[in-house]
Amino acid sequence: MWNRLNKSMMFCQMMFGLSFYGVMITLTRFFLEELNYNEADTMMIVGAFSSIGPLFAIAGGFICDKFLGSKRSLTLAYICFASGYALLAFGASITSVPISLCGIALASYSRGLMSPSYPSLYKRTFKTQEDFENCFPINYSVNNVGALLGQYLYPMFVLVIGFKGGFALSATMAGLAAATLIIFHKPLVEICEDIDKEPVSSKNMGIFLALSAAMLGMVFFMFSNMEIGKYIVYAIGAAAVLYFMSLMAKAKKSDALKMGTILIMMVLTTAFFVYYGQMMTSMTMVTINTMRGDLLGFIPLAPEASMAMNPLWCIVAGPIITAVFSSLEKRGTHFTTATKVAFSFILTAAAFGVLTMAVKGVGEDVTISPDVFLVIHAFLAFGEVIVGSLVVAFILSVTPKHIEGFSVSLFSVAMALSGIVGAVISGAIAMEKGQEITQQFVQDVYGGYFGTLTIAAVVMVVVALGASKMISGMIAKADALEGKTSEGMAPAAA
Secondary structure, eight states, X not given: XXXXXXXXXXXXXXXXXXXXXXXXXXXXXXXXXXXXXXXXXXXXXXXXXXXXXXXXXXXXXXXXXXXXXXXXXXXXXXXXXXXXXXXXXXXXXXXXXXXXXXXXXXXXXXXXXXXXXXXXXXXXXXXXXXXXXXXXXXXXXXXXXXXXXXXXXXXXXXHHHHHHHHHHHHHHHHHHHHHHHHHTHHHHHHTSOHHHHSOOOHHHHHXXXXXXXXXXXXXXXXXXXXXXXXXXXXXXXXXXXXXXXXHHHHSOHHHHXXXXXXXXXXXXXXXXXXXXXXXXXXXXXXXXXXXXXXXXXXBXXXXXXXXXXXXXXXXXXXXXXXXXXXXXXXXXXXXXXXXXXXXXXXXXXXXXXXXXXXXXXXXXXXXXXXXXXXXXXXXXXXXXXXXXXXXXXXXXXXXXXXXXXXXXXXXXXXXXXXXHHHHHHHGGGOOOTTOOOOHHHIIIIIHHHHHHHHHHHHHHHHHHHHHHHHHHHHHHHHHHHTTOOOTTTHHHHO
């Protein structure tokens, strides 16, 4: 099951987690304190940084499928990551908004190039689909080891080496990942599709470079003008869905039915990641304004580093979720992926319910203990691991092979749309510069906002359960059209 190829790729995944989340955890204070942005604009930038990258997985999937292949795309992604972080470090050293935005634009585009190519290549390092599905949550936990260390340590690093030093450190880590892929180039190419084994034609390289230049220009514009940029995100997301629907119309009926299940899963994923995105926007602002004290009474934790509790729990959640679902399946109990997503919304409702009670019950000192956020992140992390790992595996199990990269990119499109939507609605709790944080503000504004999100999460549990029945029926019908027996296959596919 495990071999040197998937282990080397998981090292790259850890380097991604360290570098990306280390940068993201420091961006809020960087834009607030160094670049003098207000809370609302900062939340939009950080929310966009977490979501625009996945949006450009549409272009990444197209490039992966048609021009470069998964191995080349992934290697170039890490090289561009390193370059983007280096630009961000330079921008921080001279306090330049345009250069800093160029850096995060290049890093965001690189993430889009990586998102569809990594799971596609990682899948091929395993002998069977079952091995891949069972191990993908472990890979997710490895990513979160990097995310945990990055989110916890970077605020402390910044105190010593400054923002530019932290960003330069991320550039080094991304460079190590690129070097690893280059070292393992030959064995990885051997398991790839033919496109990775053949030289890239001058025509394809020209198209790739032109497309990349256009995408980078668009990303930079979006970060520079987020008011217009958010509508560009909506338009690109809609265009991706319409293109996918056009592919459905041309596909044979059995494939079209399975592709339809991907669209349903995309809706559920978008809704879930609206909640996940609150960690980077509204929840970060809440912790900066209210969280004081040491975690568990003895672990120092900077307020902006509260997100580090999420990957901490994700590391634990991956193996537990794998063990629980594997054990249940051995005993004959199978849950569809959509039903598992419904479990995630139950956990989400619990998380935001605890947060609502915490802000509504805040005292006159306007202080919330880090221990409260530890509980909140526990619920969110288990839900995130379910959605983040199992939905991708579901997509790969039902999509036609020739559009595998693009289909996986729809998962990233869902993340992108949810990130922007989440950042926009987070603006409801933004404070003006110089505004005093008071008990009444926390109870009324924060309490009302998170209370509404809790109720909506409960509604989504019901929606996800209904979607589960619909998806199961569509896959069963598709299998019947293909002349297959559904015995023993529906649970794995659905």
